[in-house]
Amino acid sequence: MTDAAPLTLFNSLTRQPERFQPVHPGEARVYSCGPTVYNYPHIGNMRAYVFADILGRTLTWKGYTLTHVINITDVGHLTDDADAGEDKLEKAAAERAQSIWDIARHYTEAYWADIAALNIRQPAQWTIATDYVPAMIEFAKSIADRHCYELESGLYFDVSTVADYGRLARAATDDEGEGRIDPVEGKRHAADFAIWRKTPPGETRQMEWDSPWGRGAPGWHLECSVMSGKVLGFPFDIHTGGIDHREIHHPNEIAQNQAFCCTNGLDVPANSGARIWMHNNFLVERSGKMSKSSGEFLRLQLLIDKGYHPLAYRMMCLQAHYRSELEFSWEGLGAALTRLKRLLAAARNAIEGVSDGATLAETAEAVTHPKMAPLLEKFDAALADDLNTPVALTVLEEALAAKKVDAAQKSALVGAMMFALGLALPEREALRLRPKGATITEAEIEVAMERRKAARAGKDFATSDAIRDELAARGVEVMDGDPLGWEWKLEA
Ligand code: AMP
Numbered sequence: 001m002t003d004a005a006p007l008t009l010f011n012s013l014t015r016q017p018e019r020f021q022p023v024h025p026g027e028a029r030v031y032s033c034g035p036t037v038y039n040y041p042h043i044g045n046m047r048a049y050v051f052a053d054i055l056g057r058t059l060t061w062k063g064y065t066l067t068h069v070i071n072i073t074d075v076g077h078l079t080d081d082a083d084a085g086e087d088k089l090e091k092a093a094a095e096r097a098q099s100i101w102d103i104a105r106h107y108t109e110a111y112w113a114d115i116a117a118l119n120i121r122q123p124a125q126w127t128i129a130t131d132y133v134p135a136m137i138e139f140a141k142s143i144a145d146r147h148c149y150e151l152e153s154g155l156y157f158d159v160s161t162v163a164d165y166g167r168l169a170r171a172a173t174d175d176e177g178e179g180r181i182d183p184v185e186g187k188r189h190a191a192d193f194a195i196w197r198k199t200p201p202g203e204t205r206q207m208e209w210d211s212p213w214g215r216g217a218p219g220w221h222l223e224c225s226v227m228s229g230k231v232l233g234f235p236f237d238i239h240t241g242g243i244d245h246r247e248i249h250h251p252n253e254i255a256q257n258q259a260f261c262c263t264n265g266l267d268v269p270a271n272s273g274a275r276i277w278m279h280n281n282f283l284v285e286r287s288g289k290m291s292k293s294s295g296e297f298l299r300l301q302l303l304i305d306k307g308y309h310p311l312a313y314r315m316m317c318l319q320a321h322y323r324s325e326l327e328f329s330w331e332g333l334g335a336a337l338t339r340l341k342r343l344l345a346a347a348r349n350a351i352e353g354v355s356d357g358a359t360l361a362e363t364a365e366a367v368t369h370p371k372m373a374p375l376l377e378k379f380d381a382a383l384a385d386d387l388n389t390p391v392a393l394t395v396l397e398e399a400l401a402a403k404k405v406d407a408a409q410k411s412a413l414v415g416a417m418m419f420a421l422g423l424a425l426p427e428r429e430a431l432r433l434r435p436k437g438a439t440i441t442e443a444e445i446e447v448a449m450e451r452r453k454a455a456r457a458g459k460d461f462a463t464s465d466a467i468r469d470e471l472a473a474r475g476v477e478v479m480d481g482d483p484l485g486w487e488w489k490l491e492a
C-alpha cells in the first residue's frame, strides 16, 4: 500500500481537526470519563463508550500501542453537574435503604455487561474512584495554597488562578452564563467549584474520608484529574467524554491539571493535561425514555428483550459520525440490524484467520489484489478522517460486493475491516434473538417454515398463506423475498 492516511482527530480544545502525534512515540494513552454507577446506563451513555472503543480500535489499527483507561465514578458526582445537589450514589442508597457499596457494585457489573455485549474492548485499566481517594487528597494538598480557598462547605477551586479558564466550553463561562450554577455563599466566582466537600455538621455519609479540610468526600472533577494523571501521566494523548462534559466537567478538570502541572496558557493544548479532547454528540430520543428518572428507560437490556441483538445498536452508532447527534428510533434500530445481518451473511467466513486487533500494516501486507488494495486505502482514509465510520462501513460493503476477486484476498480485507469496526461475530444466527415475551420457539418456527416452503414449491398458495397467518398470530412475521434468506422475525 502506498499511503497510510495521517490520523486526524477533531480537538474540542482548539476547535479544529489535528494530526495525531503521540506524546510517547509509538504509544497512545487515552482516558475516557466513565459512568456514575447509581443506576443502569442508558444506551445514550453507551454511545460514549462505542465511540471511545472505535477511537481505541483505530489507534490499534494505526499501529499504536494503546493504553486506555476508563474510570468508574462511585463517589462524588452530584445530581447537578455544577456544585449543587446531592451525591448521586448517597441519594440512591438512601432512597433504597441499601449500602452504597452494593449499589455501586451492582451497577458497575451491569455496565460491564453492556460493554461486553456491545463488543467494546476491555481497557487496560478500570480505575475505581474510591480506590484513589488518598491520591486525590494529595493532589488537592499540592494545589490548595495557590489555587483554592476554604468555605464552610468545603475546599473550592478559584478559577481565576489559571489562565484561559473555560476555553473548552461552548456556553459562556463568564458571569452571565452562569445562571446554571447554583450560588454557594462565599464563592469568589460563580464558576468556582468544590474539590473537597465537607460532610455537613451533624450528618454522616456512607462514604467519607478524613482530610486536612475535614471529613468529607472528593469532588467529581478532582477524581478524573487524579486518575488520568496518575495512571497515564501528564500530558497524555487523548481525553474523551460525552459532549455535556465539554461545558463544566472537563473545563474544571483542565483547570485542576493546569494548577497541578504548574503550567498555564491553553495556547499550548498539552498544558490542559491532554493533547486532544474529544467529545461524542448525544443520542437523542424524543419521548424522554432515556432519562434515568423515567420508569422504563432505554437500557441495552430493553433492546435485547425486544429481540434486537446488542450489536445492532453498535451498528446504529457507527452509521452516524460520532460528532453528529443521533436520533434513536425502533425503525432505525431495525434497519441497523438488517444491515448487520446482511453484512455477516456475506462475510461469513472472512473473519476466520484474521485476528482481532489486526493493524493496517499487517493487512496491507496480506492484501495485494489490485481491486482490494485501493479499498483498503479508502477504508483507512475514512477511519483516519476523524473516525468516519459511516464511510468506513460503505467501503466494507463495497469490498464484500467486489466480483472476481480471489476469496482469500477478499477475506483478509473484509475480516480486518470487521475487526477494526468491532463488528466481527462468528455466527449470523446469533443475531436472531427471541423477544422476552415470545411463546414460540425457533424450532417450531423452522418446522412451519419448511412446511410453507414445500407448499409454495407445490404452488399450494392457500396452505402457504394459512401457515403465514398462523405464524403471524403467534408474533412471527414471515419475510418473503428477504435478500438474506432470513425469512422470519419475531415481532417485538
Ligand atoms: P454519566 O454516567 O452520566 O456520567 O455518563 C456517562 C457518559 O455518557 C458520559 O461521557 C456522558 O457525557 C455520556 N452521555 C450521557 N448522555 C448521553 C447521550 N444521550 N448520548 C451520548 N452520550 C451521553
Ligand code: ZN
Residues within 6 Å of the ligand: 032, 033, 034, 224, 249
Ligand atoms: Zn471525568
